[in-house]
Amino acid sequence: GAVVSQHPSWxxxxxxxxxxxxxxxxxxxxxxMFWYRQFPKQSLMLMATSNEGSKATYEQGVExxxxxxxxxxxxxxxxxxxxxxxxxxxxxxxxxxxxxxxPDTQYFGPGTRLTVL
Amino acid sequence: xxxxxxxxxxxxxxxxxxxVIKCTYSDSASNYFPWYKQELGKRPQLIIDIRSNxxxxxxxxxxxxxxxxxxxxxxxITETQPEDSAVYFCAAINDYKLSFGAGTxxxxxx
Numbered sequence: 001g002a003v004v005s006q007h008p009s010w011x012x013x014x015x016x017x018x019x020x021x022x023x024x025x026x027x028x029x030x031x032x033m034f035w036y037r038q039f040p041k042q043s044l045m046l047m048a049t050s051n052e053g054s055k056a057t058y059e060q061g062v063e064x065x066x067x068x069x070x071x072x073x074x075x076x077x078x079x080x081x082x083x084x085x086x087x088x089x090x091x092x093x094x095x096x097x098x099x100x101x102x103p104d105t106q107y108f109g110p111g112t113r114l115t116v117l
Numbered sequence: 118x119x120x121x122x123x124x125x126x127x128x129x130x131x132x133x134x135x136x137v138i139k140c141t142y143s144d145s146a147s148n149y150f151p152w153y154k155q156e157l158g159k160r161p162q163l164i165i166d167i168r169s170n171x172x173x174x175x176x177x178x179x180x181x182x183x184x185x186x187x188x189x190x191x192x193x194i195t196e197t198q199p200e201d202s203a204v205y206f207c208a209a210i211n212d213y214k215l216s217f218g219a220g221t222x223x224x225x226x227x
Contacts, residue, residue, distance in 0.1 A: 032213065034214075034215070042219075042220075043206060043217045043218065043219050043220050044161065044206070044215075044217045045217075046214060046215065046216070049213075049214065091158075093160060093161075095215075097213065104148075104149045104210045104213060105151075105163075105166075106215060108160040108161050108162075109160060110159070110160050111158070111159070111160055113158070
């Protein structure tokens with residue numbers, strides 16, 4: 001149990017376009033969903049935290065108008081990278097914590113590789 | 118916010134030897150310390166975790182120790198095998214947010 005999926009697994013887009021990434025908890029309801037960004041050979045950096053029905057909480061330095069995060073339900077969160085540029089190319093990983101379970105355990109999705117040309 | 122430091126950044130060990138990775142954290146309110154293994158292009162996998170009310174935890178060849186006073190925790194892998202080669206991240210949770218260390222690239226030489 002506790003499976004998190006992401007779609008797409010990889011995407012290539014042109015500079016200036018927007019890209020949407022979906023994160024789903026397949027077999028549990030998620031209290032909170034988290035979005036991370038990971039550049040090559042670096043660590044995971046938390047971008048924002050989302051909860052169903054409320055606005056996402058962004059970490060310092062993350063542009064909320066550029067990275068739109070929405071949690072539509074207890075099983076779905078989306079990250080939209082608006083007007084993407086080459087410097088946004090990265091590995092984006094989501095995670096979710098269970099509604100009924102230890103709140104500090106996060107289950108990670110497989111990640112989405114974004115390449116902006 | 119929480120700041121997690123991890124050392125070393127790279128570690129090469131002979132198959133069968135032990136590997137030790139050390140981390141420190143800054144916020145005494147952090148109370149949960151997971152360790153993740155990440156292979157190239159894959160998601161981080163939880164390999165072991167420890168909570169602040171425990172000093173040591175072991176799971177087969179993997180063990181973690183925690184010193185709350187010193188704000189220090191370590192990962193120990195014994196009898197290393199080639200499949201242990203990966204990047205390992207320590208992390209600390211504070212207010213449900215995970216802060217990761219910079220990572221340690223472990224290479225197990227056959």
